[in-house]
Amino acid sequence: MHYGIITFGSRGDVQPYIALALELKEQGNSVSIVGNENFSDFVPQYGIPFYPLPVDSQKILQSPEIAGILKSGNVITYLRELGKIIRKGQRAVLENMVHYCENFEVLIATPLTVAWVFSVAERLKKPWAIVQLTVPSVPTAVFPYLGLDFFNAPIYNRFTYRLMRWLFWKEHKKDVQEQRALLKLPPLEEPLPKKIDEQQVLQLHAFSRFLLERPADWPQEADITGFLDLKAGKEAGTTDAITRWLERGTPPIYIGFGSFPVPDPAIFYGILEHLLNQTDERYIFCQGWSEATALPKSERLFEVKAVDHAWLFPQCKLVVVHGGIGTVGAGLRAKIPVVVVSVLGDQPIWGRFVKRKGWGAHLPFKKLTAQKLLDAIRAADQDAIRASVLKVGRLMEAENGAAEAASRLEAYFKIPVQPIRMPASV
Numbered sequence: 001m002h003y004g005i006i007t008f009g010s011r012g013d014v015q016p017y018i019a020l021a022l023e024l025k026e027q028g029n030s031v032s033i034v035g036n037e038n039f040s041d042f043v044p045q046y047g048i049p050f051y052p053l054p055v056d057s058q059k060i061l062q063s064p065e066i067a068g069i070l071k072s073g074n075v076i077t078y079l080r081e082l083g084k085i086i087r088k089g090q091r092a093v094l095e096n097m098v099h100y101c102e103n104f105e106v107l108i109a110t111p112l113t114v115a116w117v118f119s120v121a122e123r124l125k126k127p128w129a130i131v132q133l134t135v136p137s138v139p140t141a142v143f144p145y146l147g148l149d150f151f152n153a154p155i156y157n158r159f160t161y162r163l164m165r166w167l168f169w170k171e172h173k174k175d176v177q178e179q180r181a182l183l184k185l186p187p188l189e190e191p192l193p194k195k196i197d198e199q200q201v202l203q204l205h206a207f208s209r210f211l212l213e214r215p216a217d218w219p220q221e222a223d224i225t226g227f228l229d230l231k232a233g234k235e236a237g238t239t240d241a242i243t244r245w246l247e248r249g250t251p252p253i254y255i256g257f258g259s260f261p262v263p264d265p266a267i268f269y270g271i272l273e274h275l276l277n278q279t280d281e282r283y284i285f286c287q288g289w290s291e292a293t294a295l296p297k298s299e300r301l302f303e304v305k306a307v308d309h310a311w312l313f314p315q316c317k318l319v320v321v322h323g324g325i326g327t328v329g330a331g332l333r334a335k336i337p338v339v340v341v342s343v344l345g346d347q348p349i350w351g352r353f354v355k356r357k358g359w360g361a362h363l364p365f366k367k368l369t370a371q372k373l374l375d376a377i378r379a380a381d382q383d384a385i386r387a388s389v390l391k392v393g394r395l396m397e398a399e400n401g402a403a404e405a406a407s408r409l410e411a412y413f414k415i416p417v418q419p420i421r422m423p424a425s426v
Contacts, residue, residue: 001413002030004104005131006097006120008112009057010259011288012324014039016133016206016228017110021048023402027410034100046230051100054092061259087175094182098123106413115176115192123183129202129412131228131405133325134346136205137164137193138222142215146349165193202412204405207325208332210395211353223408226401227329229310242284242312245302249282251317252302253377256286257343258322265290272296274370275377284316309334318381320373323347323354323362332359335393337380341365341373358388 003024005017014035021031025048033043037052038059044050086093094116101107101120107128109117114130121128135146139161141154148160169191177187188195196203203222205212214224246252255272262268272285273296282300286307295303309327313319313334321327323340328350331338338360340351351362361376 002105004032004101005108006034006113006117007110012326018046019228019230019402020405023406027406053096091182119180119183131204131206133206135349138218140215140217206401208396210392225404226399228402246315252282252284253318254284254316255320258288262290271370323351325350332393333396335390337385337389339376339380
């Protein structure tokens with residue numbers, strides 16, 4: 001079977017699906033990945049055919065418009081501005097997506113491509129499924145939508161999902177209908193989430209069961225698989241200098257924001273200097289997609305452009321990250337405390353989750369100061385938290401999310417697929 005995985009976004013929206021693609025290949029399938037063009041060099045390193053969409057997510061996140069919004073941490077403004085930028089090239093994106101997907105037997109959508117893939121699958125009459133990394137959106141009475149987890153009661157819990165689905169459709173209805181018009185499909189008469197429910201689309205949540213257990217009242221097509229992990233290894237291009245530096249002293253504290261540029265580099269690098277002056281710790285700073293700026297000079301600070309978390313984190317004492325679920329999961333699997341300095345999106349949700357579970361600390365970036373970060377690190381570097389993280393990390397070792405997700409997909413697509421009922425006018 002030829003799988004087409006259609007993803008979009010930052011590295012955290014791409015790398016897990018490489019792990020899934022490799023597992024599906026192990027099971028005898030052909031797999032290709034469709035994604036934004038700035039990953040044209042990254043994905044093929046793993047022997048996965050890559051089909052580029054005419055959007056550069058790194059340039060978007062580093063643009064002056066987005067940089068200003070990141071400082072504010074306003075997720076609504078961020079999503080709207082991001083939508084405006086993407087909408088300008090939407091026709092080209094959809095045309096390329098349809099062209100690529102004609103070659104695949106089945107389609108896999110990721111969180112940021114669900115709306116596109118829903119309509120592309122309908123246009124091409126292809127079966128599809130969703131493999132997502134973000135917070136669950138499948139309604140349940142067991143727990144509320146995680147962004148609204150102020151308290152837990154069955155009626156309230158179900159209400160939170162209805163509210164979030166209503167807000168999603170209110171915000172995205174116009175875009176979805178425009179996409180369908182470009183694809184020469186009729187407009188949806190019902191909200192997209194309801195249509196997905198009606199199609200009983202497989203929805204796999206690629207994070208650990210030890211973060212959240214699968215609710216018993218979820219429909220059969222919704223499940224939790226475990227994280228989609230690439231095997232540990234040095235990042236391509238990483239020199240042996242980092243290994244020599246690691247061997248010269250105590251385990252360091254890792255600080256990095258991944259594909260999210262540091263909202264205010266000058267202030268943040270001043271914070272790094274404060275940490276060096278106030279502690280005896282060693283630090284690794286991962287630049288990621290942040291602007292290259294002169295860091296404080298110290299033998300206790302090592303800068304790297306990019307590095308594989310699965311390889312590095314077990315050699316660290318503690319990690320300070322932006323709170324993307326993949327990076328949080330890497331810290332927990334390394335059995336070390338996690339300090340989440342959240343910027344926006346689902347990052348504050350996972351930051352609060354980590355703190356509530358006793359696995360680390362949470363601090364919004366817009367409230368960040370040198371002293372607050374130092375306090376958060378000290379709060380996370382406690383025996384009770386280390387014991388809790390060690391326990392959950394050991395449990396996660398038994399999971400193989402990529403294998404579980406691949407097996408579920410194989411079983412789902414081998415069942416005779418009911419054709420989507422197409423309106424007579426199509």
